[in-house]
Amino acid sequence: MQITWETFKRCIEEFQDLSNELNDTWIIHKPETEENFTTYLTKKQFITPKNFEEESSIPVEYHVMYSISYGTPILCLNSWRNDGTLLTMEELWKCLNFTEDEDMYSTLTQMDHPILQRPFLTLHPCRTGEILENMFKDSRNIIVSWLSLVGPIVKLDVDLNYMKLT
Template structure:
């Protein structure tokens, strides 16, 4: 049961939600795994790494094989989960935010730097692309009372913007 304190998600509830994600992932053999820095209050986070094939746009015949590494951590400053990620090309070089933007049709009407920014990971404290957390609470608020796993509910909304698609089994955890 989610404990509501001023309609926000506590670190304890976040940790329970990501434990549920990893347990479901283990059953699906989907690749989410736990990481932890016990020295930090918000030290628990989860990681998933996968390869994706993307094309620049509809007219582009060139496919780009990219490796995505997704992290879901808790940002104490904003009091919300954050989706951090990095993307590598086949030659091992990391994509810039501008290169990622060009490969992502979902952002064409948005301001790139308001949506995706490079911030320090809340646990690792090194730069990652991050879906900017300033509006996360607003996105999550409707799920806090209704969803059994508001982190999954939030991911179903924001994940597709960074090519993170969830299996239906995760969504079943929410009801």
């Protein structure tokens, strides 16, 4: 299942409106010119990994954007130490309690951010269309439904109040 750019944009705008009502920290980024495929959401939060010795809590920045190639939402994230250096992919896997195996490189992998053109870890969108079709085809806001499923995998808190959009 694919979604259109227009559907994606409508869903993230509804999400942002509710985020403002909830005093949540999601921010929508829109270019000054109405270029297609460049509007996206971000959220920063701290996580406290149990198995990462260097820091007690680390900042994580999440980005939700549209994949032109797959016609689905994608979730990118980055995390860094207090000195500003980025965590490696393997370090972030450890913070997220992932076990390194062959499938990890095709699930959470490093790719260039489609808009910012710099390295981010990305939940690979190759199976997202299938997930949307099987689980959320009747959702009124597919972004909320999808984030409620994939967010916990990468320790992204999605307030339950967003479910009223679905």
